[in-house]
Amino acid sequence: MGGVFLAILTVFSIALWGYAQQAANRSYDRLLHGAGLAVLERVNIISNEITVDIPYSSFEILSLAPDDRIFYRIFTQDGRTITSSHDLRSASNYKPSERPVYWDDAYSGEPVRFMQQARLLTGDDQSLWVITQIGQTCIARHEMIADLFWRGFAVALFITILGLLFVWIGINRVLHPLIDIEKNLRHRDISDFTPLAISPPREVASLIRSINSFISRLQDNLDHSQAFIADVTHQIRTALSSLQGHLELAARETDESQFRNRLDRAALQSKQTIHLTNQLLAHAMVIHRADQKIKDAFHLAQVVKSTLETILREHLKSDIEFSLFIDPALESGKPDADLIVGDSISVREAIRNIIDNAIKHGPANNQIVISLKAKGRQLVLTVEDAGPGIPANERASVLERFYTTARNGEGSGLGLSIVQEVAKSHGARLRLSQSSLGGAEVALHFRRRISNV
Amino acid sequence: MRVLLVEDNQTLAEAVVERFRKDGHVIDHESDGNDADYILRHKEFDLILLDINLPGRSGFDILKSVRARDLDTPVLVLSARSEIDDRVIGLEIGADDYLTKPFDFRELLARCRVLARRKSGLAQNVFRAGNFTFDWNSKLASIDGKQVELRNKEVQLLELFLTRLDRVLTKEEIADKIYNFDGPPSLNAIEQTMTRLRKKLDGSPFLIKTIRGLGYIGHMDES
Numbered sequence: 001m002g003g004v005f006l007a008i009l010t011v012f013s014i015a016l017w018g019y020a021q022q023a024a025n026r027s028y029d030r031l032l033h034g035a036g037l038a039v040l041e042r043v044n045i046i047s048n049e050i051t052v053d054i055p056y057s058s059f060e061i062l063s064l065a066p067d068d069r070i071f072y073r074i075f076t077q078d079g080r081t082i083t084s085s086h087d088l089r090s091a092s093n094y095k096p097s098e099r100p101v102y103w104d105d106a107y108s109g110e111p112v113r114f115m116q117q118a119r120l121l122t123g124d125d126q127s128l129w130v131i132t133q134i135g136q137t138c139i140a141r142h143e144m145i146a147d148l149f150w151r152g153f154a155v156a157l158f159i160t161i162l163g164l165l166f167v168w169i170g171i172n173r174v175l176h177p178l179i180d181i182e183k184n185l186r187h188r189d190i191s192d193f194t195p196l197a198i199s200p201p202r203e204v205a206s207l208i209r210s211i212n213s214f215i216s217r218l219q220d221n222l223d224h225s226q227a228f229i230a231d232v233t234h235q236i237r238t239a240l241s242s243l244q245g246h247l248e249l250a251a252r253e254t255d256e257s258q259f260r261n262r263l264d265r266a267a268l269q270s271k272q273t274i275h276l277t278n279q280l281l282a283h284a285m286v287i288h289r290a291d292q293k294i295k296d297a298f299h300l301a302q303v304v305k306s307t308l309e310t311i312l313r314e315h316l317k318s319d320i321e322f323s324l325f326i327d328p329a330l331e332s333g334k335p336d337a338d339l340i341v342g343d344s345i346s347v348r349e350a351i352r353n354i355i356d357n358a359i360k361h362g363p364a365n366n367q368i369v370i371s372l373k374a375k376g377r378q379l380v381l382t383v384e385d386a387g388p389g390i391p392a393n394e395r396a397s398v399l400e401r402f403y404t405t406a407r408n409g410e411g412s413g414l415g416l417s418i419v420q421e422v423a424k425s426h427g428a429r430l431r432l433s434q435s436s437l438g439g440a441e442v443a444l445h446f447r448r449r450i451s452n453v
Numbered sequence: 454m455r456v457l458l459v460e461d462n463q464t465l466a467e468a469v470v471e472r473f474r475k476d477g478h479v480i481d482h483e484s485d486g487n488d489a490d491y492i493l494r495h496k497e498f499d500l501i502l503l504d505i506n507l508p509g510r511s512g513f514d515i516l517k518s519v520r521a522r523d524l525d526t527p528v529l530v531l532s533a534r535s536e537i538d539d540r541v542i543g544l545e546i547g548a549d550d551y552l553t554k555p556f557d558f559r560e561l562l563a564r565c566r567v568l569a570r571r572k573s574g575l576a577q578n579v580f581r582a583g584n585f586t587f588d589w590n591s592k593l594a595s596i597d598g599k600q601v602e603l604r605n606k607e608v609q610l611l612e613l614f615l616t617r618l619d620r621v622l623t624k625e626e627i628a629d630k631i632y633n634f635d636g637p638p639s640l641n642a643i644e645q646t647m648t649r650l651r652k653k654l655d656g657s658p659f660l661i662k663t664i665r666g667l668g669y670i671g672h673m674d675e676s
């Protein structure tokens with residue numbers, strides 16, 4: 001910033017110098033002009049004889065510059081000198097005129113300002129121009145220039161310093177709250193979420209508001225995480241105490257059939273705990289992978305098929321009737337027809353959870369229809385079943401963590417919230433509705449990665 | 454069945470060993486990767502149960518060196534990771550199947566039976582599962598010792614399923630493998646053969662599951 005001020009000051013000084021020079025010249029030129037006029041008034045022509053009676057008073061006017069020397073020469077237009085103090089050189093290309101001309105020259109080793117003007121004298125039988133040339137050294141002029149310049153410069157410098165002072169005070173005033181914010185944030189405890197006090201000036205207030213909004217979002221996020229950890233702790237501890245309870249009862253049981261019964265319940269509890277743990281880990285995995293922002297292109301139809309195959313292996317003995325419908329446009333269309341962008345492992349987890357839900361909540365002879373259709377720029381994956389479905393008033397709740405419609409303690413309440421997370425990280429839409437088969441219909445609308453549909 | 458279990462968790466290993474011995478199998482246990490690799494160079498097994506995270510040498514490395522020696526011993530990977538599903542099986546790593554921990558012991562035994570049969574069942578002359586037998590040479594199937602009359606196409610279909618138990622067979626794959634002399638069959642023809650085979654083998658542990666839009670899975674229900 002100092003550099004800019006210096007540049008501005010330089011430009012200003014140059015302009016000021018020019019102005020001072022002009023002003024000094026104008027003043028002193030006027031004096032030269034006055035002296036010239038006084039001399040020319042005393043030039044007469046009498047019977048073709050030119051006489052000059054130089055009035056010394058006419059030079060008095062020039063004595064306003066006491067240290068300067070004066071030179072003069074009076075001559076006719078044909079170059080004949082009438083009278084002179086020194087042998088002066090006339091202006092070059094001079095055409096006699098009553099208007100004065102001025103120029104700078106050097107004479108006897110000093111800078112001299114010259115003025116030259118003429119008067120037309122008319123005699124008995126002729127008229128001719130008599131020219132007077134007056135020169136004055138420049139000491140007074142230069143003094144005046146310097147005087148004007150330095151006064152002007154002093155004012156400019158004063159204003160500049162004053163300006164800088166105001167800027168400095170202003171910046172300090174504006175930055176002071178920022179320094180406060182910096183101190184506050186640096187010494188702040190990580191668990192302290194109190195908002196910063198909003199203080200003027202206005203420019204800083206909006207920054208503080210942004211920081212406060214960030215602090216509050218951070219707090220929300222942390223609250224959610226803490227709530228999640230608390231929930232997880234509760235779920236796992238409860239499941240494990242229940243398992244431990246069944247095992248302890250079994251250990252003390254003396255009756256053979258009661259013993260078997262206790263063990264069976266412990267086994268069931270262990271199975272549920274394993275499921276819960278797996279679901280918690282899957283939930284953590286999809287969130288973690290979403291944070292990594294994996295963006296690979298993959299074939300959705302293939303992922304659907306291989307996921308279904310894996311699930312089928314676990315339900316080979318069941319009476320559930322599975323069917324898969326893949327849009328012929330995807331099956332035999334262009335090779336990139338079923339491409340989407342994202343993380344295939346998370347999408348597999350989502351599909352798996354949707355189908356697992358359909359299996360878990362449905363009857364033994366359930367009907368599960370999985371379909372993948374192309375709809376313009378979207379790929380719609382639908383899983384329908386003939387189970388009890390999700391009541392309309394519970395459709396929003398089932399997406400929440402640990403909310404389950406299963407009343408027998410078998411659901412972890414995480415399945416659809418895993419699906420929801422995957423949908424979110426893939427920019428996909430998750431829709432729950434009623435299937436024509438009687439049960440739930442879960443649809444995921446993915447964005448296709450396709451150049452031209 | 455001679456089984457090698459490579460697992461560094463002692464408690465889990467003890468439980469698996471006890472369960473397999475109760476079922477009458479011979480099972481060896483190694484908990485160190487290098488020891489397991491050494492024993493695999495000197496002894497033959499029908500099946501390897503392989504953990505991945507091992508001290509000494511990782512399960513993947515053991516698997517690689519086994520496959521590098523052209524051993525086709527079936528390998529079932531016991532993994533605690535759930536994200537590796539697809540890569541484990543097939544060419545990339547060379548395992549035949551995997552189970553994610555914690556697993557159900559009945560499921561583990563069922564998978565092991567399927568894998569062992571894939572090798573020994575095909576090598577022996579007669580395939581046995583519960584009350585069901587199939588003679589690979591004479592192409593004769595029987596339930597409870599009673600012979601089942603099977604047509605040529607039904608035999609081909611049965612053979613295909615027995616070699617690919619617990620795997621999805623698409624209609625296209627079936628059409629490709631079975632009807633190669635008669636030209637392309639209608640999907641109806643396959644469906645009809647399937648229905649007849651199902652009916653004739655009713656009462657045996659052999660099941661054919663249909664997944665409309667995907668294909669069929671053959672399974673031996675021996676629980």
